[in-house]
Amino acid sequence: MRLTPATAGALPPEISHFSYERDKQSAGIVHFGIGAFHRAHQAWYTDHTMDAGDRDWAIVGVSLRSAGVARQMNPQEGLFTVNERTELGLASRLVGAVRKVLVAETDGAALSELLAAPETRIVSLTVTEKGYCRAPDGTLDLDLAAQGSFYPWLVAAMEARRDKVAPGFTVLSCDNLAQNGRQLHRLISEYLRARADHLLPWFEAECRCPSSMVDRIVPATTEEDRSALAAHLGMKDEAAVFTEAFSQWVIEDDFANGRPAWERVGAQLVRDVEPYETAKLRMLNGSHSAIAYLGLERGHIFVHQAITDPELRPLIDRLMREEAAPTVNAGPEQDLGRYASSLMERFANPALNHRLEQIAMDGSQKIPQRWLETLAAQARRGNSCPSILTAMAAWLRHMQQRDHVADDPRAPEMKRLWQEHGAKEIVQRTFGQSGLLASAWHPTPADLSFLTAALTPG
Known part of the structure; x- marks a missing residue:
């Protein structure tokens, strides 16, 4: 038996669930990138709201x-469970906030109609860092943006809404980008200038792009997870997600056309997201990336294994407290x-089974905001960051071994740099003023010496 509205009544009584009538709720949010994180975070908050x-x-x-997600969710009419893993066991909730999943390539007409509908007041995004189609200098890569991204859909919806004299919408980034709302506003504006500049005044007047900070660890769901859950629920849930008990959502309170009262269920609506966002990117995400690359090198599979490694734990603690904070x-x-103390406890949760390989993907898109901004800030004070540099060396070695675009879109370029320049020049070719990941951080002679030594065998 599979989870559906018809079978949900047979769930065990200990499974918490919503009380509203799903069929009477109109759709106010369209969400691009409906993966496990969105289901365990924004959809979970909206369901509670x-x-x-x-x-x-x-x-x-x-x-x-x-x-893939449509095949998981549509036969269940959008129903799924969020399963919080703690050392005491599993706490499950049936979530009803998601109505259905559209696949842009095959459901284009329905998607266009939905985005243009006045009832759609928020378009939210969890498309990962690479989904924003940024060029190495941070500007919009128009060629990428035109190939299967969210930008053409947003612009077509803006055109339709303007022509129908419908109100604008809020475009809400829920991805791990520094100042994600400001970046999103700038990138949409760049796309409009290039492809539909007549819509720029309407976009500026009618739409908003608030920043947000999202925090919840959501490991990828495995077949073993689904099988164990089926025994717990008494039925299959192909769209189930597993997560920790902790969650946090900090949102800039700047919306175009109303919003859910997320603050009623624990979200924080604030004037300035930046302090929360910076702490999360540099302390949590920066540590996560360090754990991933260093842990993989030492043969670990999961975060909780790596963080209890006596060689790694003090390094991660220093990274958070002495370098990032x-x-x-x-x-x-x-x-x-x-x-920092709460993060160390969360990382050590053995029930989560958060795979290091999952965190290690797309490193070139992540480490600028996770590591390079910390390095630049400390360099301005005359300080170095040996923990981050140690992790950076592990990332460079990781990229020397990988050449699959699925793991990182810049893996082929990194592989070529390694082949052409080797350990002596790879750091400057990657991070120097004109390097592949050029940023405000410029390695000092001491940094170069540290990294070169770490990358040189023997």
């Missing part, structure tokens, strides 16, 4: 390329020392 009485915020998910301009309610 509708349950608290703020209705008509149902979500229609969009997959830009793969039909001092670069964060903390808000009045932020205790960065307590935050």
Whole structure:
């Protein structure tokens, strides 16, 4: 038996679930990139919000390329469970916020109609860092943006809404980008200038792109997870997600046409997201990437294994407390020392089974905001960051061995740099002023010496 609206009544009584009538909720949100993270985070918050009485915020998910999530969710009419793993066991909730999943390549007409509908008030995104189609200098790569990204869909919807004199919408980034709202606004503006500049005034007047910070560890669901869950639920849930008990969502309160009352269920609506975002990117995400590359080298599979490694744990603790935290301009309610301690506890949760390979993917898209900004901030103070540099050496070795674009879109370029220049020049070719990942951080002679030694066999 598979989870559907018809079978949901047979779930065990300990499974919590929504109380609103799903069929009476209109869709107020269209979400691009409806993977496991969105289901365990934004959809979970929205489900709780509708349950608290703020209705008509149902979500229609969009997959830009793969039909895999649609095959998981549509036979279940959007139902799925969020399963929190703790050392005490599994706590499951049936989530009803998602109505269905559209696949852009095959459901284009329905998607266009939905995006143009006045009832659609928010378009949200979890498309990963590479989904924003940025060139190495941070500007929009128009060729990439025109090939299966969300930009053409947004622009077509803007045109339709303007012509129908319909209100604008909010475009809400929920990805790990520094100042993600500002970046998204700039990138959409660049696309409009190149392809539909007549819409720029309407976009500026009618739409908003608030920044947000999202935090919840959501490992990829395995077949073993689904099988064990089927025994727990008494039925199959092909769209199930597994996560930790902790979750955080900080959102800039700047919306074009209304929003769910997410603050009723624990989200933080604030004027300035930056302190929370910077802490998360540099302390949590920066540590995660370091754990991934160093842990893989030492033969570990999961985060909880790597963080208990006596060689790695003190290095990660130093990275958070001594290298990343001092670069964060903390808000009045932020205790960065307590935050670091909570992160170490979360990483050590043995129930999550968060794979290092999952975190290690797309490193070239992640480490600029996770490591390079910390390095640049500390360099301005005359300080070095040996923990980050140690992790960076592990990433460079990782890229020497990988050449699959699925693992990292810049893997072929990195492979070529290794073949042409070797350990003596790879650092400058990658991070120098005109390097592949050029940034505000320029390696000092001491940094170059440290990294070259770490990359030289023997």
